[in-house]
Amino acid sequence: MKTPDSSSRSNADSCAARLKALADETRLAVVRHLMSGPSHVGEIQAALGIEQSLLSHHLRSLRDAGIVEATRDGKAVLYQLTPTMKRRRDGIVDLGCCRITFDPES
Amino acid sequence: MKTPDSSSRSNADSCAARLKALADETRLAVVRHLMSGPSHVGEIQAALGIEQSLLSHHLRSLRDAGIVEATRDGKAVLYQLTPTMKRRRDGIVDLGCCRITFDPES
DNA sequence: CGTATAAATGAACGAATATTCATATTTGGC
DNA sequence: GCCAAATATGAATATTCGTTCATTTATACG
Numbered sequence: 001m002k003t004p005d006s007s008s009r010s011n012a013d014s015c016a017a018r019l020k021a022l023a024d025e026t027r028l029a030v031v032r033h034l035m036s037g038p039s040h041v042g043e044i045q046a047a048l049g050i051e052q053s054l055l056s057h058h059l060r061s062l063r064d065a066g067i068v069e070a071t072r073d074g075k076a077v078l079y080q081l082t083p084t085m086k087r088r089r090d091g092i093v094d095l096g097c098c099r100i101t102f103d104p105e106s
Numbered sequence: 107m108k109t110p111d112s113s114s115r116s117n118a119d120s121c122a123a124r125l126k127a128l129a130d131e132t133r134l135a136v137v138r139h140l141m142s143g144p145s146h147v148g149e150i151q152a153a154l155g156i157e158q159s160l161l162s163h164h165l166r167s168l169r170d171a172g173i174v175e176a177t178r179d180g181k182a183v184l185y186q187l188t189p190t191m192k193r194r195r196d197g198i199v200d201l202g203c204c205r206i207t208f209d210p211e212s
Numbered sequence: 213c214g215t216a217t218a219a220a221t222g223a224a225c226g227a228a229t230a231t232t233c234a235t236a237t238t239t240g241g242c
Numbered sequence: 243g244c245c246a247a248a249t250a251t252g253a254a255t256a257t258t259c260g261t262t263c264a265t266t267t268a269t270a271c272g
Contacts, residue, residue: 014131014203015134015201015203015204016128016129016130016131016134018201018202018203018204019125019128019129019134019201019204020126020129020130020229022122022125022129022201022206023122023125023126023128023129024122024126024229024230025120025122026230028121028122028125031199032208035199035208040248041248041249041250042247042248042249051231051232052248052249052250053231053232053233053234053249053250053251054230054231054232055249056249056250056251057230057231057250057251058230059249059250060250060251061229066202067199067201070249072238072239074239074240074248075238075239075240075246075247075248075249076239076247076248076249077238077248077249077250081199093137093141093173093187095121095124095125095128095173096121096124096172096209097120097121097124097208097209098121098125098206098207098208098209099206099207100128100204100205100206100207101204101205101206101207102138102141102203102204103202103203103204103205126259130259130260132260146218147218147219147220148217148218148219157261157262158218158219158220159219159220159221159261159262159263159264160260160261160262161219162219162220162221163220163221163260163261164260165219165220166220166221167259176219178268178269180218180269180270181216181217181218181219181268181269181270182217182218182219182269183218183219183220
């Protein structure tokens with residue numbers, strides 16, 4: 001059940017949806033990789049050592065979730081984390097591997 | 107495919123696995139609910155308004171992921187977040203709905 | 213004990229997701 | 243324009259996941 005709301009842009013509406021995009025070994029590796037700066041698909045692929053098409057699919061998931069964004073760079077495409085990434089507050093949950101800070105309730 | 111490793115207790119090894127446990131509307135609601143204190147299954151059920159069995163399955167996911175823990179309390183069972191939840195560091199990713207702070211690389 | 217209440221479990225099934233493979237698109241260079 | 247490189251897309255399939263339903267376990271109480 002999607003809500004292909006014509007007015008708004010992409011999905012990734014619910015928190016769960018965004019977490020779902022991160023909740024994958026491969027996509028998490030991509031995000032981790034991009035946290036050290038923008039990177040071309042080829043570089044990411046080399047770094048992770050996975051198949052081209054598979055990576056592309058995962059990148060699309062991340063794009064759809066509004067977690068990464070892509071820009072053409074010659075023959076290649078440059079990926080980077082979206083600027084959705086910066087803020088602060090309370091309500092922290094430590095997973096051991098990472099901490100999740102929930103917003104006070106949207 | 108589980109790895110019922112005889113020596114250790116539960117799974118929730120990888121970060122992705124834990125995120126996966128959180129990446130669900132219902133389970134997220136449970137966690138949110140428990141963030142305001144321990145609660146019996148019945149209370150959680152009333153608060154979320156979902157079926158008993160369904161909630162139970164979701165609680166098991168959260169338990170397996172090491173996110174919540176259960177203790178008997180008479181006829182009822184009391185749930186609360188595990189003490190995996192408290193720490194601090196850097197490498198923050200803002201999802202709009204919540205921020206995820208990755209540990210420096212295990 | 214028998215019964216009621218609270219919660220957990222397991223099987224079944226459909227829906228969502230990941231992966232692969234083949235093909236299409238975009239771009240730069242010749 | 244044509245070719246190769248880089249990436250995206252779509253269909254087909256396999257796998258995982260969420261939900262329901264029926265049943266079971268555990269506890270308290272009379």
